[in-house]
Amino acid sequence: MKWLVSVGLGGAVLALFAAITSLAIGWTYLGTQSQIELAIRRAEARQLMEIFPAGTHDNDVVDDTFALEAETALLGLRQNRRGYRVREERRVIGVILPVTARDGYSGDIRALVGVRSDGSVAGVRVVAHKETPGLGDKVDLRKSAWILDFNARSLTDPAISGWTVSKDGGAFDQFTGATVTPRAVILATRRALEYAQLNRATLFETPVNDP
Amino acid sequence: MSQPSYSQLTLNGLWKNNPALVQLLGLCPLLAVTASTVNAMGLAAATLFVLVVSNTTVSLIRNVVSDTIRLPVFVMIIAAAVTITELLMQAFSYELYQILGIFLPLITTNCIILGRADAFARKNPLPAAAYDGFIMGLGFGLVLVLLGGIRELLGTGALFADMQLLFGPDAAQWRWEIFSVDYPFLVAILPPGAFLVTGCLIALKNQIDLSLQRRARSDDGIKAMGSKRVRVTGTVS
Numbered sequence: 415m416k417w418l419v420s421v422g423l424g425g426a427v428l429a430l431f432a433a434i435t436s437l438a439i440g441w442t443y444l445g446t447q448s449q450i451e452l453a454i455r456r457a458e459a460r461q462l463m464e465i466f467p468a469g470t471h472d473n474d475v476v477d478d479t480f481a482l483e484a485e486t487a488l489l490g491l492r493q494n495r496r497g498y499r500v501r502e503e504r505r506v507i508g509v510i511l512p513v514t515a516r517d518g519y520s521g522d523i524r525a526l527v528g529v530r531s532d533g534s535v536a537g538v539r540v541v542a543h544k545e546t547p548g549l550g551d552k553v554d555l556r557k558s559a560w561i562l563d564f565n566a567r568s569l570t571d572p573a574i575s576g577w578t579v580s581k582d583g584g585a586f587d588q589f590t591g592a593t594v595t596p597r598a599v600i601l602a603t604r605r606a607l608e609y610a611q612l613n614r615a616t617l618f619e620t621p622v623n624d625p
Numbered sequence: 626m627s628q629p630s631y632s633q634l635t636l637n638g639l640w641k642n643n644p645a646l647v648q649l650l651g652l653c654p655l656l657a658v659t660a661s662t663v664n665a666m667g668l669a670a671a672t673l674f675v676l677v678v679s680n681t682t683v684s685l686i687r688n689v690v691s692d693t694i695r696l697p698v699f700v701m702i703i704a705a706a707v708t709i710t711e712l713l714m715q716a717f718s719y720e721l722y723q724i725l726g727i728f729l730p731l732i733t734t735n736c737i738i739l740g741r742a743d744a745f746a747r748k749n750p751l752p753a754a755a756y757d758g759f760i761m762g763l764g765f766g767l768v769l770v771l772l773g774g775i776r777e778l779l780g781t782g783a784l785f786a787d788m789q790l791l792f793g794p795d796a797a798q799w800r801w802e803i804f805s806v807d808y809p810f811l812v813a814i815l816p817p818g819a820f821l822v823t824g825c826l827i828a829l830k831n832q833i834d835l836s837l838q839r840r841a842r843s844d845d846g847i848k849a850m851g852s853k854r855v856r857v858t859g860t861v862s
Contacts, residue, residue: 438705450716
């Protein structure tokens, strides 16, 4: 029966430690929870504000969202995501659409595309990618200003055939040593514009049940 | 085992038994996150913190926990310390948390931490164990930062980019462009560069050890004889 006592004792000590460590984690979680939510919100807001800077709108963009399901046509999303409405005096003046380009050089490229109600691009920002450092990563605004080329473009400027890299006869530059990445981002942006055009009525109408 | 002195612990952690260069422990995060200095510093700080907390706790409970259940208890302590670190980093440096990604939770499986807990902390009193955790973490962290610095410099021509992720908005100006090139030495920031630079650092350390040894020998006036054996692994104290 001696073994039973030692097993029981061991089990009890283990359980005690499980309880203590869980308590420590729980306590830290409660202490940091609000700070973490704030940090996530701030990071999200910073990305959105880059596309529609403060002063161009008067709503809280982070909270003004609509659901976009995974596999929504044209957006390439792999999971359910949210789009954002940008308003001025309650009128929707633009939307920010999450897009996923699945044809990057290494893995998915995730971006946010801001579309104004007149169908022009307010701005595009790549938020996550695994492209080659020094070559493909120039789609990131921190590395190069290339992505600003999309500003104020629309489906008619350039015409649809021009929505690719200049190597393929398009209106946008590729990078030396990297064509696949910019091509993917250009296509994803074009698809987002097409999505906005097709869903114009639902995207830019002002919901009636709104504050 | 005799009680090692603090100077011995320091020498062990930083040089003689360096976790990254001699024990070659924790290579996975070492190689994966050292593409830039700021990432390396973030992981170094997190690992250091976890090492000190786990060594301290293990030393505190060393007389309470029997040998048979010590490993699960250590793992629980380490996992808790890592989770707490992760929460704190999420709260205070969310962007860095996103960059380090999976490598923060993976600190749990870093052999240095369980290794120091089992090999040192459970046999030594609290101050020595805590100091050992600190100095081992520092030794690991210094190699991380050195590696990150070399790779960032070779790969981008600059140092200390994006420091605001760790040190607040003022640090955004710290980026120090040393040379500018159109085609950086790309391989340095790609994964193979991690292996190459780490290999060079290990070779450099062995070379320094070797020449120190040789000098010591010639000082004694004794000639080196017989086959030379280069020791590549240290003893775990």
